[in-house]
Amino acid sequence: MATQTDNGEILAPSPHQERIVRWIPVNYLIAVRFILGWQFISAAFRRYLNDPSKLDYAAKSNIGHKFSTMVPHSIWPLNHIMSALILHPHMAFDFLIVFTWIEFTVGLFLITGTLTRLSALGAVLLSFGILWGDGWQGVTCVDEWQIGTVEGIAAMVFMFAGSGPWGIDRWLLKHWDGYIHIGFWRIRIA
């Protein structure tokens, strides 16, 4: 039985592999893409909407404290970078604001399926950054290690799978092949 997805892909078992589903619609990944995006966009919401004191340099609860607690057992090369950064508190704070906006953009783009492969790369870097820096924390369990590995590897899948039919990319790809050219490289970002 041949079925057609929204994207126009033909899904049909080949006669000798009827029992193995070799192609699944990318729509199946929408749930993962949405909640993965939410993990990042909500980090920005928590800092700008839920609890603005996190981004108030004068407040004792500012995010620089949280950032600096990661340093003791972070691993190379982030241990050196973070340790140097927290010795310059204003620079660290500027970095954290930029980081927050990157999280917001990556989250928004993943949720809406915009330049999905590029935003998934951003999510991979953010997640593995968190894993490298903070993977040792967690008071009762291996919490931060789970967050870093699961988010990073889920994001990695979207670097290859793309947004599928439910996303802005579907419209973008009607007008553009999704590649950018940098020097010798041809990189697919949508």
Place this chain on the structure above:
Amino acid sequence: MHISEAQRAPAETGAQKKQALGMLVVAVVITLFTYQVFHHGLWGKLVSYGKKPDLVLTGTAVTPRTLKLAVYNTGGPGTYGEFTTRVTIAAHGRPIDVWTSHQLALTPAASIQNYYPFQKISAGPNGLIVPLAAKGIVSLPLRLHTGEVLRPKETVTVTVEDVSGLTWTIPETVRP
């Protein structure tokens, strides 16, 4: 039922298989590597540095008049610190000087040199508060009559005790 060649789903290409296997390898390597590094989950005894405070006292210096106590809290939750309620200097197993919770609580801010600007060591109502990742040197004056007891090159043991009873010790040679 007959399915024409045009309708048949395309087979995976070699490149896609390589990508999928590549992702698997990267995922497994990163996951197991960090699991071992952070939690010793594959080999050795399982650890969780985030569970309770862990002070590193490296850099502590003792002179006949002052204890320069270097403290760096490298463990425990980021939201609730380590609370030092007793500091002891002992020589040959005999306590030479002891700073109790009350005395530590009165440590003036000028006696605490913090290394980092965010997480800082401070004096609290019941002793010294050392939040996670706070690092610094706390200068504690020895009482004069014990200062006469300590001689340069003598080996002493500095012990720091948390309110929960956890202790950390470091041997030190008395400097002139």
